[in-house]
Amino acid sequence: MKSNMFARLGWGFAAAAALLAGCGGGGQEGLAQTSSAVLQVDGWVQPVSADQGVSNVKSRSMLASPPVPSLVSLGALAEAKATPAGGGIGPRQVGVARDVAATRAAPQTLQQFRWTPTSSGGQVAAISFSAEGAYGLRLGVVARKLPPGAVMRVYSQADAASVFQIAGHEVMQRIERNAQAGDTSIDGQTWWSPDLGSHEVTLELELPAGVAPDAVDISVPRVSHIFENLSIPTEGELTAKINESASCQLDASCYEAYANQRNAVARMIFTSGGGTYVCTGTLLNDAQSSGTPYFLTANHCISTQTEASSLQTDWFYRAPTCNSRTLSSATTKRLNGAVLLYATDVTDTALLKLNDTPPAGAFFAGWDASTQATGASVVGLHHPRGDLLKVSIGALNSLTSCTATSGTQFQCVGSSGNFYRVNWSQGTTEGGSSGSALFKGGTQVIGTLYGGSASCTSISSPEFYGRFDVAYNTALKNWLSSGQPQTPSSGVRVPVYRFFNGTTGAHFFTTSAAERDNTIVNFPVFNYEGIAFYAQAALQSGNSAVYRFYGLTGGAHFYTINPAERDSVQRSNPDFQLEGIAWYAMPSAAGGGIPVYRFYRLSKGVHFYTTSPSERDFIQASMPDYRYEGVAYYAWANQ
Template identity: 55%
Template sequence: MPLKKIRGAIAGAAVVCLSAALSFGVYAQSVHLDPLRVQAYTQPGDTPEEFVPTKRMAAAVIPAAQVNLGAWVAEKAAVPLGGALQVGAQRTSSTTATPQALGEMLPWQRSANGGWVAAVSVTSENAYGLRLGVVVEQLPGSALLRVYTQRNRDAVFEIAGQRVLQILQANAAAGDVSAEGRTWWTPDSGGDEVTLEIELPPGTSTDTLRLSIPQVMHVYENLSLPLEDEQAITAKINESGYCNLDATCYDNYSTQRNAVARMLFVKDGYGYLCTGTLLNDRNSTATPYFITANHCISSQTVASTLQTSWFYRSPSCDARTLSASYRVLRNGATLLYTSDNPDSTLLRLNDTPPAGAVFAGWDAGTRSAGQSVVGVHHPRGDLQKISFGAVRGLNNCIPADAGSYLCGASSSGYYYNVGWSQGTTEPGSSGSGLFFDGRLTGTLSNGSATCSTTAGSDNYARFDIVYPALKQWLEAGSAGTPGGGTGGSRTAVYRFYNVQTGAHFYTNSAAERDYVIATLPAFQYENVAFYAYPVQQAGLSAVYRFYNTGTGAHFYTISTAERDYVNVTLPAFQYEGPTWYAQSAAGGSAMPVYRFYNSQTGAHFYTVSAAERDFVISTLPAFMYENVAYYVWTSQ
């Protein structure tokens, strides 16, 4: 067929003794009896967020080193990536391209808590958004990185160094040890200026930081729209074709539209848009499985750059403004499976989907010609649209250059060929879901449909063909541990750094986390450290928690012998019981927790980051390395 496009604790304060188990709600929303079909599941309103944004800024306005890349006079370089919509291109920044160059620019000053803080502001004229490519050579885990614009310092994205190291560790574990794999991409700024602020904790030298920003992704397409309570006075660039249908007008498909998100990601320094769908698993564990196309995301390094926009649609039918309920998740994803034929990728989001998001049901049965189907997608990155059509038959599609496919009719084809009676698809719709009887049955790969080409059609990778490869996750009894033999969902373990004592505190209680953030300002929140299980499972052991009444620090051990020794011989240590459950030995996808003893303070430190482990060993001589404490997970 002719191919037009490819869619493409706590010192100086009371001991915090809240419940150590998170409440995840009741996931068994329905009993799934059909071996090929699963119902949808809706995220409860009381689901704790994994990555809680810190509301406070530094006490004083931080003067920033200025980098102005000037006006971009080059052509908008088109780098094909199938039907993914290219929305940005890379610019080089010679003044920040090496750790030495950036280090010499940063105007370090003392922070309010006695550490160090500095910032760099990057401007690229006429950009609709910027993402900085920060290459990490060495970064303290307790550093805080903040991203904001000078015009709106209140809208801050904050992430701990240890979380950045985990993201880059996932790239390295997938085999990418290149500079690209060591690059952390800041969230989209939404304007032509972005500031990166770096705060180091007390006792950490600025010489221990080695970062560079050799690349900047300049967003040249306007991805923003006015909120519903603002006047739409500016033209909206990248509006989709005239025949597209506003998904908000079709409430019978509210379940499907709440499962679909717009994707923004970076590959080789260029920015692209696609569409993806949140998927339920058979046991409704609320594990954020997310399906899209291989030609959109096919590597862990690209998955780590993913931002997803939820409820990205109008507040009312044909309102043509963005609903105020719109949410953005910025912490990337883990690549689980990818295949170029059929064109499909399964991710697990690193963030908790927002309340009200739907984990779509799916149908692994085979569709027949003439069956009615529905597509929900973001053509050209626009507000969510919906298309109505029918399966025309099956196609075989052969991968060609630059993510394109050559397709032809075949009775055993891996793709549903779909024609539309209402609506269409466009670049940016790539990876979006095809729904039959309310359940996902395919993902958009390529096609020729347009508003003006009524005879055109689209090809969707068949879910029934991909399903055998995805079954290990979607049928598994536990979140992210296919075939692991343990059941239930994992809980996040959150990490804090006490800037007064230098000790770290860990909790898997979202309530305790929020209490500490709200009431104990000496505790610097460093977000999710790792994941464990909140209740006993086969093959797991309890991790026990103690509170040292003399130093205010907490101690954690998986060893019952060590637990008993501390109880008997160290009366200053107040036993607080089991706090989470982990593996005492290596196995499956579990990762080691490295343990250190601070000979100056008597406190222990734990990290799952090999890079942070090496940083502590090389730069902090007071920390005695005590090897692996136990084994946990780096995703939900």
């Protein structure tokens, strides 16, 4: 068959498959392999009762008054912004990197901070960044050293009542995850703040008592200047902002047959190399309907852990009723990135696990891991140009083989291969649609959008989707197919939530969401720092119980996996009350876990625990009051 060339607007693809977690090395992928039982999985709806975790968005009324910030102002964007071509396929660029001389390194950044004391004995300071003409700013915070108990906050001075708050511990966890995936560059060391939809963003840093500012090593050498309006539009902006994609696009809210599937689709905003981009992704169910937030998109959207760490998602970003030209009030954001599980250019597939719980009502889409017959009716649900959710309707024409020929071009030939050729009868796709799922008959996922040449003036021109069955049989089955539903008796891992007491310097851990929420509401001295690690909910072969004690006098908790230490504490320290088994972990590294390091604070008589090597090293180098006691036990980095 004669080959054709098609534009793919966006990045070039990686030359090789990258298997990043869970199932060993990568390697060249071929066509779908015959499996003993081809799975078809139906979808299900996220219930209202699902634990939504702890929101990073706080009310300033619950926090101390904001410090007076120093000001760092950037002028208007000097260079011509990248203008995405209409009708193209690929990550739609919506932001560019800008250097910030005033905070390019840690010494300059610390000079900008004006420290003031806090009521808990610590210090707090802030820097306000602004860029003329920006619709939003993402701050590229390079974090090399953040002390235990540090807290970062991000907000706009125009809306200081709403604050995004993240523990320094969580920031360092994400940077370490980037490094573990192989990125130790400046990009890998960068935490990107969420886009707040404002030309001004304030970065606030609070340090706990006993920590000097010169122990901190952070800088903001870059910001990502958002030149397109990605925020939820105001009433006056609706006409200009809503439905700015091509005129032949079909409003997904007009098609009730796909009511569930459209709730599986999210608009993606992510940053790479300082540029910010828009794509589309889809929430996937797994064989046991576990509720794990697996998220499918294109490799040419997100192919590295560093990019995945920067991800924020917009859910229910659509019109509330058919062709209403308004935005649904149900629209909601998730801001905490993802873990990249698998990425390959062979089918242009990327599978992520979101760090946030999807909102109630989100749909975990079903999928079909069998090869589809030509002529099958198919539906695409996507966010062209980052617009409200649209639908495209057509048929699967044939199989084909696609290869990248340059950064913006690819070639598809033949009638066999790892991609589907699709022709639309209604609607089309555009830049920003990339990574969106192809649904057979509008029900189950069978592919992800790679590229094509369809447009409003050429709707029937072909589009190409990476085959889900090929990606599934090669790797995705390692996550999406796993026998029976997990129960506590089958060894399910549960998150262990971490709190830091800034007064005592001690940690409190719990696996109970109810206890977590009660602590946040009623014990403000404890600062919530997110998920520390994962542990087993029940005893399994090779695991042991971790016991939890409470110090009646000091009000601090103590944890041990050692039965002899447990017995010694009960005999010799009546002030410590045994509260029972907290969770189950491994006494040695034989099970492939991560070490939990233990420190003892001499002046307070309390313990401190961390799984972070950088946090361990920081304490040993900068905080002599903490005596290192070694590895307490071994837990897990993920579920």
